Amino acid sequence: MPFNNRKLSINHREGTPQLSKANRRFTMSDPSVNETNSKIHRQFRNAHEGHKSHAGLDPTRASTGVVWCTERAYEHGFDVEPELGANLGQGAPEVDDDIEGSFERPSNIHISMTGREYGPAAGIKSLRAAVANMYNAHHREGKESQYTWENVCIVPGGRAGLIRIAAVLNNAYLGFFIPDYTAYNEMLSLFKNIARGTSVILTSNPRNPTGRVVKNPQLAEIQDICRDRATLVMDEFYGGYNYTSDCSGTTVSAADNIDDVYADDVLLIDGLTKRFRLPGWRIAWIVGPKEFIKAIGSCGSYLDGGANVPFQETAIPMLEPEKVRKEMVALQSHFRDKRDYVVGRLREMGFNINTIPDSTFYLWLDLEGLPDELSDGLNFFQACLEEKVIIVPGIFFDLNPSKRRDLFDSPCHHFVRFSYGPKIGTLKLGLDGIQRVVDNFKLGAHLEQAVEYI
Numbered sequence: 001m002p003f004n005n006r007k008l009s010i011n012h013r014e015g016t017p018q019l020s021k022a023n024r025r026f027t028m029s030d031p032s033v034n035e036t037n038s039k040i041h042r043q044f045r046n047a048h049e050g051h052k053s054h055a056g057l058d059p060t061r062a063s064t065g066v067v068w069c070t071e072r073a074y075e076h077g078f079d080v081e082p083e084l085g086a087n088l089g090q091g092a093p094e095v096d097d098d099i100e101g102s103f104e105r106p107s108n109i110h111i112s113m114t115g116r117e118y119g120p121a122a123g124i125k126s127l128r129a130a131v132a133n134m135y136n137a138h139h140r141e142g143k144e145s146q147y148t149w150e151n152v153c154i155v156p157g158g159r160a161g162l163i164r165i166a167a168v169l170n171n172a173y174l175g176f177f178i179p180d181y182t183a184y185n186e187m188l189s190l191f192k193n194i195a196r197g198t199s200v201i202l203t204s205n206p207r208n209p210t211g212r213v214v215k216n217p218q219l220a221e222i223q224d225i226c227r228d229r230a231t232l233v234m235d236e237f238y239g240g241y242n243y244t245s246d247c248s249g250t251t252v253s254a255a256d257n258i259d260d261v262y263a264d265d266v267l268l269i270d271g272l273t274k275r276f277r278l279p280g281w282r283i284a285w286i287v288g289p290k291e292f293i294k295a296i297g298s299c300g301s302y303l304d305g306g307a308n309v310p311f312q313e314t315a316i317p318m319l320e321p322e323k324v325r326k327e328m329v330a331l332q333s334h335f336r337d338k339r340d341y342v343v344g345r346l347r348e349m350g351f352n353i354n355t356i357p358d359s360t361f362y363l364w365l366d367l368e369g370l371p372d373e374l375s376d377g378l379n380f381f382q383a384c385l386e387e388k389v390i391i392v393p394g395i396f397f398d399l400n401p402s403k404r405r406d407l408f409d410s411p412c413h414h415f416v417r418f419s420y421g422p423k424i425g426t427l428k429l430g431l432d433g434i435q436r437v438v439d440n441f442k443l444g445a446h447l448e449q450a451v452e453y454i
Helices: 041-046 067-075 125-139 156-167 184-188 218-226 290-303 309-319 321-349 375-388 424-453
Strands: 008-010 018-019 152-155 174-176 201-205 230-236 264-272 282-285 362-366 415-419
Touching: 041 375, 125 152, 125 282, 125 309, 125 321, 125 375, 152 290, 156 230, 156 264, 156 282, 156 290, 218 230, 230 415, 282 290, 309 321, 321 362, 321 424, 375 415, 375 424
Parallel strands: 174 201, 201 230, 230 264
Antiparallel strands: 008 018, 152 282, 264 282, 362 415
């Protein structure tokens, strides 16, 4: 059978070329030797067999990159003595109370009689009002249009909020950017894309995984372009990790540029997870026009049932605007110091870091200057696992919901996401492990040269 004009993929188990299925649009190029000979590449292919779209029907496939990486780490015994390893893959900040200047988190939760009852799917009114007040104080001062509790919906975590938004906007053609948050990938498949022309745009700002932020005036320009043309969904979970204003406590939000809080098609999603360092509470919010919020609140009754009421009640005093501002000062100073430590160590190892992240707690680390055996995210991930360090291959952030591109035809393939969210002791442990990875390959190269000389 001639191979002319036929597109190739990889045999999922042996890593050898095979004909693609007729409806698959895979790469025309042959697999690299590095890919063919790499166990972790073949394992990744096998886990994503045929790029099948019904991921939920295959219990062996993880839904997000972080979960997939964690499963591989457990296969290497990471869960036996986790204190000896460093998880720099999970997007979670340190949760302890030892950050200088940070307020102490509650150690127990009072449960009122109201907290024993089912709560409203859109959240309790008092917390919705507290969120609106915080946004007005930080982003709407002096503006005629002000948020009220009706502009806020409380949701049980960021993913639940995104799913609610997808349920409301699913009859839309949605545009997105790469690289971006891995969990978007499955959520994007919910959009039906029934009409031409982008009517919804989804993005994170500050950016996960690149650690960069779009701020004014560029952010305002983007909102002006979208105004009356498209609904803009802004994932602002890292808005507090802003290092562009000398750690003054200033947060980044599209709320600054909204003309009319009841008319502008802008949905903001944030919560206690990242900048309040409470990922286990699963309390987040969506801020937007009243009509959107009513619909998003209503669909919660059949999607997730709403957020935990006692945790909502406990969160209210945390959102006092001046308290939040002081908290952001402490947060930004602490995490900027950790960023500088990580960047310094990696540069000493020989990594080329041209752009220092100005937000989040992520570093989008380019591997192309490394030896071929380490220069892609999957192989680097595998090498780090051997030293009990978890990072996330960049390929997971290449959103590809319609499975139109081959897995390794990705501009993100030579990157990894490095998180400096953990405590400094974990960062040191992880960087020591990466140092061993680099040193081991340098030693291996020297030995190969010695053998050739002999």
